[in-house]
Amino acid sequence: xxxxxxxxxxxxxxxxxxxxxxxxxxxxxxxxxxxxxxxxxxxxxxxxxxxxxxxxxxxxxxxxxxxxxxxxxxxxxxxxxxxxxxxxxxxxxxxxxxxxxxxxxxxxxxxxxxxxxxxxxxxxxxxxxxxxxxxxxxxxxxxxxxxxxxxxxxxxxxxxxxxxxxxxxxxxxxxxxxxxxxxxxxxxxxxxxxxxxxxxxxxxxxxxxxxxxxxxxxxxxxxxxxxxxxxxxxxxxxxxxxxxxxxxxxxxxxxxxxxxxxxxxxxxxxxxxxxxxxxxxxxxxxxxxxxxxxxxxxxxxxxxxxxxxxxxxxxxxxxxxxxxxxxxxxxxxxxxxxxxxxxxxxxxxxxxxxxxxxxxxxxxxxxxxxxxxxxx
Numbered sequence: 001x002x003x004x005x006x007x008x009x010x011x012x013x014x015x016x017x018x019x020x021x022x023x024x025x026x027x028x029x030x031x032x033x034x035x036x037x038x039x040x041x042x043x044x045x046x047x048x049x050x051x052x053x054x055x056x057x058x059x060x061x062x063x064x065x066x067x068x069x070x071x072x073x074x075x076x077x078x079x080x081x082x083x084x085x086x087x088x089x090x091x092x093x094x095x096x097x098x099x100x101x102x103x104x105x106x107x108x109x110x111x112x113x114x115x116x117x118x119x120x121x122x123x124x125x126x127x128x129x130x131x132x133x134x135x136x137x138x139x140x141x142x143x144x145x146x147x148x149x150x151x152x153x154x155x156x157x158x159x160x161x162x163x164x165x166x167x168x169x170x171x172x173x174x175x176x177x178x179x180x181x182x183x184x185x186x187x188x189x190x191x192x193x194x195x196x197x198x199x200x201x202x203x204x205x206x207x208x209x210x211x212x213x214x215x216x217x218x219x220x221x222x223x224x225x226x227x228x229x230x231x232x233x234x235x236x237x238x239x240x241x242x243x244x245x246x247x248x249x250x251x252x253x254x255x256x257x258x259x260x261x262x263x264x265x266x267x268x269x270x271x272x273x274x275x276x277x278x279x280x281x282x283x284x285x286x287x288x289x290x291x292x293x294x295x296x297x298x299x300x301x302x303x304x305x306x307x308x309x310x311x312x313x314x315x316x317x318x319x320x321x322x323x324x325x326x327x328x329x330x331x332x333x334x335x336x337x338x339x340x341x342x343x344x345x346x347x348x349x350x351x352x353x354x355x356x357x358x359x360x361x362x363x364x365x366x367x368x369x370x371x372x373x374x375x376x
Contacts, residue, residue, distance in 0.1 A: 002081050002105070004073060005030045019181070027084065029077045031070070062131050066138045067124045070101035078108045085109055091373040098123055103146045113372040116150035119176065121160050126281040152372050154365075157308050159284040174365060176288045177356040178295040182263050194227045195336060197301070198269035200262045201289045203234040208275045208303035208323035210241060215329030217245040225337045228273070229254055231262055266296040271336065274302035276309065278323045283307040295353045297345035301332065315352060317343020 001020075005028040020026065065071040093111035095102045098120050106114055120126070122143045130136035147153070147164075154174045155161040164171045203209055216222055228251045230238075242251045257265070266272060272293045276282070286309040293300050293316075300318030304310040310320045319342040321328045343349070354360075 001026045002077060002084065003028055004070070004077075007031070027080060029073065029080050031073045032076070062124075062128065062135070066135060067100040067104075067122070067142055068098070070099040071104075074101050074104050074108075077102075077105045081105055081109045085111060092369050094369065100124065100142075104142065107146055107149060110149075113151035113375070114149065115152045115154065115369060115372055116146060117154040117174070118160060118164065119156055121155075121163055121281070121284050126163075126284065127277075127279075152368065154368070157284055157286055159308055163284060172368060174361060174368070175356060176286065176291055177358040177361045178291040178353070179358050180295075181359075182260055195225055196268070196270045197226060197228045197273045197336075198231065198265050198271075199229070199273040199275060200231045200266055200292075201275075201287070202232050203230060203238055203275065205235075206275050206277050208278060209238055211321075211324055211326055211329050212273070212275060212303060213238075213241055213245055213247060213251065215326055215333055216250065217247055218326075218330050219333045219337060221337045222333055223250060226250060226333075228252065229265065229269075231265060232256055263292060263296075266292060266298065269296075269298050271299045271301050271341065272296065274300060274304065274313070276302075276304055276323070278305050285309065286312060291353075291356045294349065294356065297349065297353075299342040299344045301336070301342060303329070316349050317346065 001024060003026065007030060061069045090111050092113050092115060093106055093109065094115045094117060095106035096117035096119060097103055100122055103116060106116070122139070124130060124139040125136070125143060130139055151170065153164050153171045155164055155171060156173070156175050158173060161171045161173050216226070216228070228247075230251065231254045233256055234253055239253060242248060242253075274287065274290060274293065276285075276287050283305065284307075290302075290309060290312060294312075300313055300316055302310065302313040302318055302320050303323045304313065304320055305323060313320050319332055321332050
């Protein structure tokens with residue numbers, strides 16, 4: 001297994017032990033110093049990272065690094081990867097993104113068969129607009145090179161798979177999922193006076209957060225009835241908005257917590273809140289946290305556009321509000337204050353959650369790799 005080191009990522013969780021089968025070797029290649037510092041420069045502490053600094057760093061990165069900020073990592077990863085290939089016989093190669101730069105490493109190593117796993121569609125052409133036509137051309141050129149050399153392509157959603165099928169018929173859908181090995185959720189939420197809404201995940205560039213917060217402020221009866229826990233990294237703009245709207249007694253920023261604690265707080269929520277980035281390209285994505293929400297058995301209120309993610313929430317019996325639907329958000333919060341709840345645990349939901357267990361998804365991935373290697 002060839003990967004970057006923890007310092008190369010903007011976020012990491014040191015509380016989790018990496019449990020791997022015997023015989024699996026993990027080779028970590030660090031990001032070059034300047035690039036790593038640039039990736040972490042915009043991350044703030046519990047007060048939230050500076051929105052202005054983050055936008056400046058992200059904007060500069062899109063000009064310098066193509067396809068993404070891991071481009072500086074590729075040369076050293078290729079060098080180390082070639083050493084591994086020289087001393088080990090591999091039956092297949094799997095590269096998984098984001099970041100899309102990992103596929104450039106696979107492109108250079110040339111191990112066959114090559115299974116290319118897109119956990120998100122190619123970021124620079126789907127979620128982010130390249131800053132110039134030249135940058136767009138480079139993104140398309142790199143994507144075409146990967147699509148022309150790969151032997152099998154994996155996507156997490158039907159929409160993403162359809163995007164890949166435009167270029168290749170060798171596509172399988174392998175969804176994200178939830179980890180059953182983490183400490184099991186509590187059977188029911190703990191007793192407390194107010195209705196507890198819990199969000200877990202990053203709040204970076206999520207415009208739906210404003211819709212939710214402004215709607216919350218517009219429901220006067222919410223002040224004595226609701227507590228909101230926002231768990232995970234956030235930006236300074238969100239904290240400023242909470243203060244401006246007078247919600248500091250209702251909305252609590254807990255910052256990043258260990259993964260097991262995040263899962264525990266999901267299980268203790270009265271309602272789980274889903275806030276997702278939206279806009280062109282995002283209809284192809286189902287946020288990974290939604291599968292954990294599904295496994296928790298707790299009711300869900302989601303701010304989502306129509307698409308596969310919204311359809312999955314509705315299958316769970318949850319409520320879906322458009323990410324810019326201020327009136328719908330106010331109405332829904334009013335229903336919560338009045339005692340109405342979206343759907344929670346049910347036999348159908350438990351059966352649906354079982355489909356997305358990560359161990360079962362991993363078993364299917366192993367079968368796809370075996371099939372790819374035996375076909376050559």
